[in-house]
Amino acid sequence: MQVITTECQTVEVKLTGNRKAVLLLLQQQQRPLSAYEIIDLLRPQIGRIIHPMLVYRCLDFLLEQHLVVKLVSVNKFMVLPEGATEPGQCLICERCQAVTFSQSSNPLQQQRRKIAASGFKLNQQPVEFHGICQACQKDDNK
Amino acid sequence: MQVITTECQTVEVKLTGNRKAVLLLLQQQQRPLSAYEIIDLLRPQIGRIIHPMLVYRCLDFLLEQHLVVKLVSVNKFMVLPEGATEPGQCLICERCQAVTFSQSSNPLQQQRRKIAASGFKLNQQPVEFHGICQACQKDDNK
């Protein structure tokens, strides 16, 4: 057993070797990774072929523990940045794929409460907004 | 050339046979379909094998024209329901996969303005919220 302190909670979880490796990688990278990027980055560390199933199973576990979030619109996984409270929001640039995570701001929290009041039970994953980031807009004007 | 009147605009587009078939199917079904569901449903109508590429190309065109929206978190495509103004929001049930489209309500519009003011240029696709619908919650309590 091992105590993990995250932004939103202190969890006591059985963090086996594989699960720890996936979590550490995501913590090091501080950016969203696809399952297959995780496989490629982990192979040198672990020193043998890693099957997709193994990584997906680790990710499922880490998602259940709220240690990791999935960006469902781009099929990538990330740890919550330092100091983040759930569930937050992400701005995803469709040009450069940059992802900016931030806390849910007031209107979004209000929207979530409104949805909850209607009887729909929201999950705890970030809401994903898609568009073009400021940098890419500037590039377009050149 | 052909004039199409949608919820948000009247577009004059060249709607070729394939594109028309995909659009009509989505209009008939009034629910989100995956590209491969579209292929399966279209085959009997068209009478020959339809390649994925063909369907994805039609969908790309219809997306560009804002005749269709993509639910990026579940890889499905739908026409906007009668009377919808863009960009709207969707509630997606993770248990039964039911999708409920609705207009962006006030707090969400406010949130969108806030994001726009920060310099991020949002696209016109619906924002997708995930959770468990009321019906599935009731089922769980049995």
Next chain:
DNA sequence: CACATTTTGTGATAATATAACATATCATTA
């Protein structure tokens, strides 16, 4: 018509994700 542009047809392949089943490890208690 000649020519450029757009659309279509088609095969191959990439990227993402799960099913199924055998084996191994861990936890509980007889």
Next chain:
DNA sequence: TAATGATATGTTATATTATCACAAAATGTG
């Protein structure tokens, strides 16, 4: 400690979603 059940891992195969590449056909324009 040995038996047992629960959990985790290893592995192969397969399902699902999406794009690349290139040739042929249709369409628009002067």
